[in-house]
Amino acid sequence: MDLKSTDSDSKYARIDRFDDKTIKELEYHYKEILKLIGENPEREGLLKTPFRVAKSMLFLTQGYEMNPCEMLQSAVFTDEYREMIVVKDIVFYSMCEHHMIPFFGKAHVAYIPNGKLTGLSKIARVVNAYARRLQIQERMTTQIKDCIQNALDPLGVAVVVEAQHLCMQMRGVESPNSVTTTSDFTGAFKNNVTRNEFLNLIGHKFH
Ligand SMILES: [Zn+2]
Incomplete structure (x- = not known):
């Protein structure tokens, strides 16, 4: 752990x-x-x-000029470590593609390596490369998951994103401080036990 x-x-x-x-x-x-x-x-x-x-x-919008998967692949090293690696509270700022108004929050990412690892800071860089463009939270969540899955080929990837959407709050569609949560999982995280272990580690309660 x-x-x-x-x-x-x-x-x-x-x-x-x-x-x-x-x-x-x-x-x-x-x-x-x-x-x-x-x-x-x-x-x-x-x-x-x-x-x-x-x-x-x-x-x-500098994320358009970044290739996070390539960046990740160039920073891979081999190791026998096979336990869950969790990077929580990655702060990000993005802009909704419908209104070009910010949404921002935290991403929590985990993977269970299968021989290939990367530096923890690289995971944060992946999040930010996808955040710094016009986005929707759901797609960003999946892009982060796919990038890590493709670059590291781990036993599983888990991504949870919690964000506040100013485009909703400022226009009165949503109450202030309301948080939208999205998540995406592959492999071992499709198993309830493993997924719950991750959710406990990030202190997440699904509302
Ligand atoms: Zn919007």
């Missing part, structure tokens, strides 16, 4: 997608958006806003 926690991806090399042409085009369009919503893009507070939003958007 190995329970590790990670709350950051600090070793994660941040990719700047700040190529001038893309930023200029985004800047132009955000300026137009400001006009369309009734703002004056020439007022002092907004002068640099289109530029800032352009850079921010490229940062928040």
Whole structure:
């Protein structure tokens, strides 16, 4: 049993997608958006806003330029360890693809290796590579699971994602603080005993 926690991806090399042409085009369009919503893009507070939003958007969607499966495969090592490895409380920030408004929360990931292991920080990098694009929580959950399953070929993978959706909360569709949980399991985690062991380890209660 190995329970590790990670709350950051600090070793994660941040990719700047700040190529001038893309930023200029985004800047132009955000300026137009400001006009369309009734703002004056020439007022002092907004002068640099289109530029800032352009850079921010490229940062928040940098996952498109990442290949998490390739990254994982390049960081595999062999070991006989065959117990459940749990990485809990991986903080992520994503944006819903329907409203382009944030959803954010924590991902909990476990796998039972079958000879191939990877560094714990790499699991957090996989989560963030899929989070930093336009997403829906269900697909993100499955993508994380598939990536680890394909790269490590373990005896099983478990992914639970808990998130708050600002697009629901801000528009009053959902009460504040309401949390949406998604999960996906392969192999050994389809077994109730193993799955419950994982859920207990992450302190999860299905509502
Ligand atoms: Zn939404």
